[in-house]
Amino acid sequence: MRRWLEIQRHYLDFTLSSLLRRKRKNGALLAVYTLVIFMVASVLFFTHAIRNEAESILQEAPEMIVQRTVAGRHDLVPLYYAEAIETIQGVRSVKPRLWGYYYHPASRSNYTIMVPDDFPYEDGMIEVGQGVVRTWGTVKDDQLYLRTYDGEVLILTIAGIIATSTELVSSDLILTSEPTFRKLTGIAEGFATDLGVEISNLKECSTIAQKIVTRLPDSRPILKEEILRTYAALFDWRSGYIIVMLAGAVLAFFIFAWDKATGLSAEEKTEIGILKALGWDTSDILLMKFWEGTAISLTAFLLGVIGAYLHVFFASAPLFEHALKGWAVLYPKFNLNPTVNIYTLANLFFLTVLPYTLVTMIPSWKVSVTDPDTVMR
């Protein structure tokens, strides 16, 4: 074992000395390789982290949301629907929810306006996300000027800012009391936007959803897992879109790498011949080339992944954020919680480090199986 380790050390030592001899070629290769891994890893980190963020926020959401549709479109739900649903066996509680969107012409942004379960402030007060303060425009004496559904001016006072850790969803959020919400939106008493349904046994979700539709045919139950799936699809779609955009760069890299790695120069071929003549056998040459490929690809992988980690989790992914984050017009600015999916990282490793290493070994193998006496001539 010690002998084996010593041999690996010799080859690694030789490889590093060899690589340093061709600084320009290997430096260029390393730079491009690192850049490609950096970009792909950034997208993967970002997508995973943003999905995680959304999932962790939805943990607290009700198991099921019941909407009402009229002519296939979302409509307000009468509160007696809640009473009807509550009688279904397995339903723990039903909470009417009030929420909607407010378009502010000055900032040309849509904001989400909601009534939380326990709003601690008085009527006329609001709690807002960071993005609202940043994008609203003129905010004087902590007051926002809004227009109600019938054109009246409604002045609301900012009582608090929503915590940053939930900024993905809360950035464009305005929380207020029920009377203020109804005054702003014109939603009459006795109606809610939708109903949040808590269920005792999660396995019964779909059965209960069926019962709700049977009892209230114009209702539309939406399960939490469906929302999670939608989020996943949305972010996967966005990351796929970015990856497609990067495909050109990745392809260019592979052509570049293929050319650099497979095209052994006359000098490299002679060197392999010399090594063979000096007593290295084919497996020694392949081992040395393995270390050469590994040294470049592993360095590029580590640099690219570390760079991507810093880019996504410390710099908020400035290169991709508009393509990946944006909800409507408002781009929330927030730092993602650093989470890395080891499985994704392993995939990236096996799709980059291994192929490159193999690609560098194949041409060397072709040369190293020939008789070493060619170097004598």
Place this chain on the structure above:
Amino acid sequence: MSPRFFGFIPFRWISAVIQLFKITKTYNQGRPNEFTALKGIDLNVDGDRITVFKGPSGSGKTTLLSIVGCMARPTSGRIKLAGQEITSLPERFLAENRRKTFGFVFQNHNLIKGLTVLENTMIPAYPTGEKHRLIKERAKDILRKFQLDAKALQRVELLSGGEQQRAAIVRALINDPPILIADEPTAHLDTELAREFMEIISELKKEGKTVLIASHDPLVHESPFVDRVVALRDGLIVD
């Protein structure tokens, strides 16, 4: 110098360390450019001697050295090294022979550019798995012996022709092989350096090395240190 072992047989107890039986070597067999470099060579090479293969260009000297040094396989015939048949050994064993039994000094030195003298001289010892520190110490010792210790950390391409050749000799000796093979070693050296080379070789012979040289340089085959001269022409031994 302790006797060197090949298998279980000490080299110094065998008079003919290398035996060739009807060796032929044909390149590009079956193609229009087919060429037979050796045509049935029978030869015994004694141990602890300096043997020179002389002959004009294309006479088969280098091919013969390649076959003896396990760098190429003969097209037909048999080779015995210290009494053991090596003709059809797998590549792995031939590589082991090249590493342990032979030290090579090539016509163009074949040092690897960009690496230091020290790194170049250590290369043949890497596959042995010996401790890095020990290989390095041994390389430094031999470099000192050949007055190259001051140049150990210099890149090989910055050395003079004579220094490059001495570096190549150091590399050939790093695994302390019993047989040294040199192909046209004086081709790029002036008279003084060529004489210096022959003196080095005679010293190595005194240390118990068997030396095989291919050369058409009279400074080599007429040197008083040489024990035997084998003349080749058109792939045959002529005297």
